Amino acid sequence: MNLINKKVTHELFGMGSIVKHNDSVIEIHFASENKKFVFPDVFGKHLKLHDKIVANSLGEIIQKREAERKQEERKKEEEKKLQLKNQELRLEHEKLMKNHKLxxxxxxxxxxxxxxxxxxxxxxxxxxxxxxxxxxxxxxxxxxxxxxxxxxxxxxxxxxxxxxxxxxxxxxxxxxxxxxxxxxxxxxxxxxxxxxxxxxxxxxxxxxxxxxxxxxxxxxxxxxxxxxxxxxxxxxxxxxxxxxxxxxxxxxxxxxxxxxxxxxxxxxxxxxxxxxxxxxxxxx
The missing domain is CATH 3.10.590 (ph1033 like fold)
Known part of the structure; x- marks a missing residue:
């Protein structure tokens, strides 16, 4: 998605236009200076696009990334639970090995x-x-x-x-x-x-x-x-x-x-x- 020259409004810095962006960072020119923000996280929270069509497309991208982020969090949580379970099994195994009676x-x-x-x-x-x-x-x-x-x-x-x-x-x-x-x-x-x-x-x-x-x-x-x-x-x-x-x-x-x-x-x-x-x- 090409966002160069698209007009935006920031809640603190006012109106500006996008001059650079990649998958993780976006740079915006405001009246007094350029500012860099985390992309696309800054949108929807602190920054709004004027172009509604582009804003809708960007919203879909943000939703997709959010879904991927939640999936990654679930995966990490499952891995954490599995590690905990394996640790408990190891401790139980060690205990049974140590306390075994013939x-x-x-x-x-x-x-x-x-x-x-x-x-x-x-x-x-x-x-x-x-x-x-x-x-x-x-x-x-x-x-x-x-x-x-x-x-x-x-x-x-x-x-x-x-x-x-x-x-x-x-x-x-x-x-x-x-x-x-x-x-x-x-x-x-x-x-x-x-x-x-x-x-x-x-x-x-x-x-x-x-x-x-x-x-x-x-x-x-x-x-x-x-x-x-x-x-x-x-x-x-x-x-x-x-x-x-x-x-x-x-x-x-x-x-x-x-x-x-x-x-x-x-x-x-x-x-x-x-x-x-x-x-x-x-x-x-």
Missing amino acids: HSESQMVFWCDTEEQNSSFSEWKVFSGVIKSGNNQGKPNKPIRLHQNSAVLLTAIDSGMPEKDRRILGVYMVNEDFIGKLCEDGYIPAHSQYRIQLTEQESDQMLFWKYYVNEKFPHKMTWNTGKYRYFNNSWMAQILFDIVSLKSDPKEQELAQQFFEHYCKMNQINDQELAKPNGALLRI
């Missing part, structure tokens, strides 16, 4: 279907599933017992095979800063280092029910429903110990040993006093 059954065994057997290892995470009923129906399950000391055991059972033949496919510690109570999306990511995938031949030798037992029904091997179960910290240590013995490649065995030692440290388990497996499969 639970005796803070390990998870997960039932992988055919598709999950591939995705669990390519993405190194599992999904805890959704709540089936109640006020939170449809929302992801929160794996509330999982913490820094937790590991996730991946298992599967071949089609047509009995439950007693459930195989261990692999295992991983949860991500370094994972806290189940704060898990809103239901995904449980793996630790960057402590993760193991077994070969098919190794998996055939690692039967889940060798380690796991339902204390109420010690001779039964049934899964029933659901994608996962929590289980005893010592049982996971037994599994990791046997995986170390199972590995023949020196490098893989060393990594498995490091995993085992880290797990025992995180769960305050004395590996020298670790009991032998006594799962339901061994009680038949």
